[in-house]
Amino acid sequence: MTATAxxxxxxxxxxxxxxxxAAASRLLERGIxxxxxxxxxxxxxxxxxxxxxxxxxxxxxxxxxSAEKLLAPTxxxxxxxxxxxxxxxxxxxxxxxxxxxLGDRVRYGATVTGVSRAGRDRIVDADRDTQPFVVHxxxxxxxxxxxxxxxxxxxxGTWTTPGPAGASGLPALGERAAADRITYRVPDLNDPAVRxxxxxxxxxxxxxxxxxxxxLATLADLAKTGDGKGTKAVWILxxxxxxxxxxxxxxxxxxxxxxxGLAAKxxxxxxxxxxxxGFRTEAIERDGARLVLVAEDGxxxxxxxxxxxxxxxxxxxxxxxxxxxxLDERLxxxxxxxxxxxxxxxxxxxxYPHGHRELAHPEKGVYLVGMKxxxxxxxxxxxxxxxxxxxxxxxxxxxxxxxxxxxxxxxETGVCGGAGLFDAPDAQGDDADGCCAPAPExxxxxxxxxxxxxxxxEEAPSGGCCGS
Numbered sequence: 485m486t487a488t489a490x491x492x493x494x495x496x497x498x499x500x501x502x503x504x505x506a507a508a509s510r511l512l513e514r515g516i517x518x519x520x521x522x523x524x525x526x527x528x529x530x531x532x533x534x535x536x537x538x539x540x541x542x543x544x545x546x547x548x549x550s551a552e553k554l555l556a557p558t559x560x561x562x563x564x565x566x567x568x569x570x571x572x573x574x575x576x577x578x579x580x581x582x583x584x585x586l587g588d589r590v591r592y593g594a595t596v597t598g599v600s601r602a603g604r605d606r607i608v609d610a611d612r613d614t615q616p617f618v619v620h621x622x623x624x625x626x627x628x629x630x631x632x633x634x635x636x637x638x639x640x641g642t643w644t645t646p647g648p649a650g651a652s653g654l655p656a657l658g659e660r661a662a663a664d665r666i667t668y669r670v671p672d673l674n675d676p677a678v679r680x681x682x683x684x685x686x687x688x689x690x691x692x693x694x695x696x697x698x699x700l701a702t703l704a705d706l707a708k709t710g711d712g713k714g715t716k717a718v719w720i721l722x723x724x725x726x727x728x729x730x731x732x733x734x735x736x737x738x739x740x741x742x743x744x745g746l747a748a749k750x751x752x753x754x755x756x757x758x759x760x761x762g763f764r765t766e767a768i769e770r771d772g773a774r775l776v777l778v779a780e781d782g783x784x785x786x787x788x789x790x791x792x793x794x795x796x797x798x799x800x801x802x803x804x805x806x807x808x809x810x811l812d813e814r815l816x817x818x819x820x821x822x823x824x825x826x827x828x829x830x831x832x833x834x835x836y837p838h839g840h841r842e843l844a845h846p847e848k849g850v851y852l853v854g855m856k857x858x859x860x861x862x863x864x865x866x867x868x869x870x871x872x873x874x875x876x877x878x879x880x881x882x883x884x885x886x887x888x889x890x891x892x893x894x895x896e897t898g899v900c901g902g903a904g905l906f907d908a909p910d911a912q913g914d915d916a917d918g919c920c921a922p923a924p925e926x927x928x929x930x931x932x933x934x935x936x937x938x939x940x941x942e943e944a945p946s947g948g949c950c951g952s
Contacts, residue, residue, distance in 0.1 A: 490616045494519040495880060496633035498596050500527045502574070503854035503869035504639035505582045506548035508589060510877040513550050519631065520586065521594040521621060523640075527583035528575035530643035535572030536672040537698060540744055541866060542568050548870040551582050558585055593624030599636055599850070600806035613848055635849040635880050637873065638804070642797035642855050649690050649793045651722055651764030651780060658768040665775055666768075666791045670698045673706055682706060682790060684714040688777060689757070690765065691794030692721055693862055697748035699792050704751035717757035718788060720777065724761045760785065799856045808847040817859035818843050818852065825861040837890045839875025851876045867892055 495511050497504045500522035508518035522529060539546060544565030552562060560581050563569065569577070583590045598620040604612050617636050621629045646668035650656035659666065673679045683706060689699045700719060706712035751757045763785070767778040774787035799816050801809070812822035820842040843851050851857075853876060854869040871892040878887035 490614070490634050493616055493632055493634040495635045495637065496521065496617070496619050496631060497637045497639060499639040499641060499854070500524075500579070500583055500590055500592075501530055501639060501641055501854065502528070502546065502548075502579060502866050503873055504637070505579060505586070505590075506551055506870050507637045507639060507853065507873035507877060508586055509548065509551040509554045509582065510873050511880075512554065512586075514877055514881040514883075516634075516877070516881060518586070518589055519633070520583075520590040521596055521619075521631075522583075522590060522592050523595040525592050525624075526575075526580060527590065528571075528579035530641055531571045531575045531579065533571075533643065534670065535570060535575065536674055537670055538568050538570045539574065540568070540694070542566055546574060546866045547578055550874070551578075554585050555581060560585075594629075595622045595624075596620070596640070596803050597622050598803050598806065599638075601847075602632065606806045606808065617849065636807075636851070637876060638850070638852045638856055639854040639869075639873075640800070640856055642799050645798050645800050646793070647795035647798060647860075649765045649768065649777075649791065649795065651766065656765050656768050656777075658770070662768050662770065662775055662791070665789070666793060668793050670695055670702070670794070671792065673702050679706070679711070682715060683712045685789035686716045686718065686787070687790040687792060688718045688720055688775075688785070688788045689792045689794065690720040691792075691796070692723075693794065693796065694744060695794035697744045699794060700751045700757050701744065701747040704747075704754070704756035707756045715756070717751065718785065719752065719757050719759045720763050720765065720785075721759060721761045722764050725759060796860060796862055797855070798860050799852070804850075807845075807850055809845045809850070809852075812859065815859040815861050817857060817861060818845065820844070821857060822859070822861075825858055825863075827861060837871060837892050839872060839890075840879035840887045843872060843876060849880070 494517040497507050497511075497518055497520045500520050504520055504522075505527065508520050511518040524530070524532075526532065542565060543563045546569065547562065552560075558581065563573075563577055596619055600606075600618055601608075601612055601615040602618050604610075604615055617633045619631045619633055619636065621631060623629065647653070648655040649659050649666070671678050671682060673682065682703065687703060689696055689703070691699075696719070700717055703715055703717045707715035748757075752759050763777070763783065764780045765777055766780045768791065769776045769778060771787045774789055775791060776787050777785045777791070801811075801816070810819050811817060812819050812826070814828065815822045815826060817825065821838055824836050824838060824842070840851070843853065843857055845851075851872075853872045855864050857869075857872065858864045871890075874891065875887045875889075878884070
């Protein structure tokens with residue numbers, strides 16, 4: 485196929501989440517026809533899965549300017565930019581109207597199963613860059629399709645591939661067998677059936693990010709109610725507790741994110757949660773109807789009724805196996821982007837603005853954007869994804885001046901850290917005393933404090949404050 489003919493093909497966008505739909509609106513703005521494939525039955529399917537969770541980014545930070553222009557003729561009214569939506573609000577009041585405005589350019593129930601170059605598998609070099617992309621799709625009704633595209637923007641997120649309880653990155657021994665008592669999402673305690681599962685029970689929460697903070701805060705709220713008396717959380721931390729454990733607090737430029745960390749701290753201070761530090765889960769064993777967590781050093785915790793695993797997410801790269809990607813060996817993020825977001829190297833919340841050059845791969849015309857571009861790194865913001873696709877679409881259109889321009893300022897967090905340097909006692913500074921004791925320790929923190937319920941969100945899903 486000639487270059488001119490290839491340019492007449494649509495650019496395929498995988499995922500109708502916040503960043504995928506923003507990419508489609510940017511493409512239309514540039515006169516490039518988009519085709520969005522969404523595996524779920526509606527726009528923002530992953531976001532809808534945590535509809536009960538409130539974002540810590542306000543409305544003014546989770547809508548894309550290009551999308552707003554596309555929505556304007558439909559009579560859409562932008563919500564108050566100073567208020568905080570839930571995932572359900574985000575999906576119903578912004579994502580679905582945006583998808584509706586795109587019309588039949590969005591296909592639902594369409595799962596991408598493979599991406600390659602036409603007539604070229606991964607190892608073939610001859611005329612590779614001149615060939616269009618072929619995308620294999622399976623629809624919910626069982627049909628299969630083969631779509632040809634000029635470029636592919638993968639905004640499929642990481643929601644479907646959560647991290648396991650096992651500290652090694654593999655499921656703990658017995659984790660799969662205990663699946664009936666384990667969840668990998670923040671539970672919706674407004675749902676009566678879900679509420680009954682945790683009310684008056686002892687629940688282990690594994691993880692140290694915003695999702696874990698949300699779970700601790702909601703379980704503490706449950707414990708304060710009449711039907712939740714006796715509810716107790718056991719917070720499992722692989723490392724110790726330092727001044728940065730609960731995030732930026734009042735220093736965070738996203739106030740609701742700072743408040744979320746303070747609410748988690750209050751849950752511990754007030755005795756609704758016990759923190760167990762230095763505990764790296766190796767096995768989950770049955771003890772009658774309850775579960776016992778066992779650490780790598782052989783320590784055993786008292787039995788719990790439920791386990792909530794919130795250890796982050798990872799990208800699904802299986803359907804890209806015939807595409808030549810260049811990913812960081814640790815984060816599974818594009819190699820040029822990885823140093824900017826790597827928690828093994830950074831102990832602050834700043835992420836430098838980035839675009840098509842940091843997201844490029846040896847396979848020209850393929851871009852991973854949104855949460856998926858971050859691989860296993862946390863703390864992705866929707867604003868980051870919107871800037872990514874603005875730059876990527878400009879590059880696809882051949883406007884490198886616009887593609888290289890930076891048009892975003894990201895809010896900073898006061899303090900944060902990752903699993904790398906923070907495991908080293910000498911990397912934690914003045915707040916590190918006693919933080920990384922190898923033996924699990926059951927502790928409560930400080931004097932009792934009162935913190936009102938904050939706006940909450942999941943930090944890592946292909947949605948949350950983030951999006952895909």
